[in-house]
Amino acid sequence: MPTIARGSPEPVNSDRFDAEYDVITVGGGAAGLASALFSRWHGNSVVLLEKADELGGTTKKAAFWYWVPNNKAMQAAGMEDRKEDCIRYMARLSRPESYAPDDARFGLSDWEYAVCEAIYDNASPATELLSEKGALEYRHCEAVPDYWAEIPEDKCPTGRVLVPKGARDTMSDGGAVAVRTMSEACARDGVEIRTGHRVQRLVRNDQGRVTGVEVDTAANGPLRLKARKAVIFGSGGFTHDTDLRRNFLAQPVLGGCAAVTNEGDFVRIGAAAGAELRNMNYPWMCPIVLEKALNGDPGLIGTFSPSGDSMIYVDRTGRRVTNEKLAYNESAQAFFKWDPTKAEYPNLVLIAVWDQRSQEHSAGDEYGRFIVPPGCDDAHVIKGETLEALAEGIRARFAKYATAIGNLKVAEDFAATLKATIERFNTFAKAGRDEDFQRGERQVELLFNGPACADPAGPNPTMYPISNSGPYYAALLTGGNLDTKGGPMANPDGRILDRAGNVIPGLYGVGNCVASASARAYWAGGATLGPYLALAYCAANAANREPAN
């Protein structure tokens, strides 16, 4: 893929353009595609600009579950999902430290509440319209639970998740399906698609209204494109910009599974145009395979499914430190524990260890599993006939990446400690109860448990004793991003707000490129894409009402 270098994000003033449209949308993932389609269906002329040489962005790598509160399928099935209940659930998880059950906004800021409300109100109409138009038909995943199905604030613990109709039974290819069907709808309905177009900066008129963008192209040099009504950014976050990651994220993540083109373009372009920034601290998180992240592997998928029943995570001393089956956003937190006496992140790398049983029964090439079947890239897998041999392989791998992982070293007595850890885990597995970390006690943990051996399933299907003979396998994991949540602040209509709280005329944003009102929460599977479709619908509706300039 030809890369187009980043230019200055500072806006320019001009009234001369190479081409013009009613609406310019930026980004070829779900947020950009949906914004383009919704805008086009209003009758606007629309162009979609994508930096890469193909559409899809992070969406193409995703399973594309989409979380749609009070969706039609729920209604048809008689599942009640009241607005107040749903927003309460969102608030409880987004700002747990200030959740106020009796407050009108449940402790959210006015902006956060308004956006959550817009998500509830518009997710279903948006997805219905996409479905009616044949751009994104769905099937209802009525049994898929929210990620916090057990908390009392979740009055509707299952039923909110949809998936593209054509996705395979395991749903893992939903993103590829959605990108295909939405792209086809764009072609059918006349959205102009331009790949290899990197938006560098905004164009404004003398009144300060955003009237277009300046683009560098892979093939034809710079262009200036006019948007008579609006520019809608639906591009990615800043997962692959090291400076932004280090200086804004709450945790020292080493990478993530966002498309490699997610370099924070709209953080810079928006800020340069005066946008207020929000939620720059909390990303969407997931464990990731360390080496794929450090090597910049564009195919990296977050470890959504930590499969394997005879599998544990241990730290460099050989001890378990977390529940391996936690939902990914929560599991990722364990890597960033700070040791206040040694000044280090002792868990920055954790080691997944499994035996031949899990290798045979729980391998898979979906949902970012680190236990992969023959024929898959297994460069990240360390193998040893004994635990001692495995330990030596792990030690060598730590040494190889020492300066990227804070010089963490594998303990001298790692193998012996690991043996004791396995013995303790095996006792839990036999009893079906993890006394240390409560593994397997939440619905979401069963959801992502992955392929497991049916015989014997045991009382807790997430655990099975690890064999006392080799071969053994290991993989190094760290905490990473799906993508970031921070960026310019958009109101529920997708209009970007400036530092004084006023809209920047003509400028819109949706998706990972703008601030998420979810703060630290990951409400459920599809809590990215469902809300983004809703907010793309709102943005396109508002943009359509803009007077043409």
Next chain:
Amino acid sequence: MPTIARGSPEPVNSDRFDAEYDVITVGGGAAGLASALFSRWHGNSVVLLEKADELGGTTKKAAFWYWVPNNKAMQAAGMEDRKEDCIRYMARLSRPESYAPDDARFGLSDWEYAVCEAIYDNASPATELLSEKGALEYRHCEAVPDYWAEIPEDKCPTGRVLVPKGARDTMSDGGAVAVRTMSEACARDGVEIRTGHRVQRLVRNDQGRVTGVEVDTAANGPLRLKARKAVIFGSGGFTHDTDLRRNFLAQPVLGGCAAVTNEGDFVRIGAAAGAELRNMNYPWMCPIVLEKALNGDPGLIGTFSPSGDSMIYVDRTGRRVTNEKLAYNESAQAFFKWDPTKAEYPNLVLIAVWDQRSQEHSAGDEYGRFIVPPGCDDAHVIKGETLEALAEGIRARFAKYATAIGNLKVAEDFAATLKATIERFNTFAKAGRDEDFQRGERQVELLFNGPACADPAGPNPTMYPISNSGPYYAALLTGGNLDTKGGPMANPDGRILDRAGNVIPGLYGVGNCVASASARAYWAGGATLGPYLALAYCAANAANREPAN
């Protein structure tokens, strides 16, 4: 104090002014005062603008230790503090996750390294000049250790700390002394001081150079002041701006001990002028008394000294969860542990519990102690004749603040668990060894242990068995800020950089209002003020070289 409302931070273009100076400095704490003095001593006309109605800012509340690597007193005492060693220590702690011992920059970014180098090179010349001029004379605290004196990268674990010469023996009033002596030097040497002047925005000329500021005054309405050479911001961070805190800080802190005027003014004013932001995630941290923070008490001092040997912190279940004597920046981390199965911060409030012995021997009104002597404000202290009675008082206090603390509730069996916790702690205290959290094993823990009973000091002076009879006392603590570390990015000369990495002509910044290169580290006591004096010196020197406009 009359408050002056925040106005738009957007810069204006003008060439008409109400008054003019060579250099305008903003902020009446150490960074602003030092920048003003250094500028004045070059022969410039200088005004210092302070938003409050008196000078001092956060500095006035501080002990004003100042960390000065390779200072003259060390040199005189034959203590070697090599530049490479010092920067290595800074790097090891600032970016522990990317520390690279064999790298030329030790894993720091180029910018971080350059600023650390400037601190090392200039802290001593700056403090010597302040001393020679009589603006800030010092005495050497040769025995005060760095906060990470035990790590192998600290080749100079004591000797880098100075304190204002006139401070009392305990050094706690160093800030008041420094503000007084530096203010007197300003008056003596002709720095014009204007309090009640809130800088709202920058003034630029047609070439984009910063040429002054617009100010709202408490007494006389708006003013436009010209800076022929430079505007140097030395104002505060964003501790008291809820939006910035919630959307940028790594932790959900509820407040802090920065001056209440620290509302992130320069984050907004700088960003509006195109400044790149850095290190918005990691604040300077310390435990704080919960109720003082929630009530906005302007006199709040961080809990720098968790005094009391028969004193422990427990969580709402009655269990110890941390080493109570950790250096404050590290101690504060314990409050933000995330429970990934319950979606809550279980330690957001911890409860300090002590007995009559600690009340009698360890009370103090310095360094933010929560054990206070008679006559001090003790509204934060809960008292009970028995542990059961104490528990009821704690329970009521939690209930009072429920919506501010994520609805944390005191466990039903708190008193019984607390009793067991005390028994276990008492065993440790008798043996002099805390097997759970290693309390008292680091030099910094002894440094801040505060007044303690001499008899019997025991093998570990930080621990003494808690009495099995009342009265008992408690105080609620949370993690807070001294102040924040994020803001516009300044180069080692204090020049503010824009999003393209170019200097914004005429604009400078020093102190908590700009980004600290220390990332997540708190190197030592005075790691704020020592570097700020160094960087004020650099900024004033560079500003002096600016051509007058």
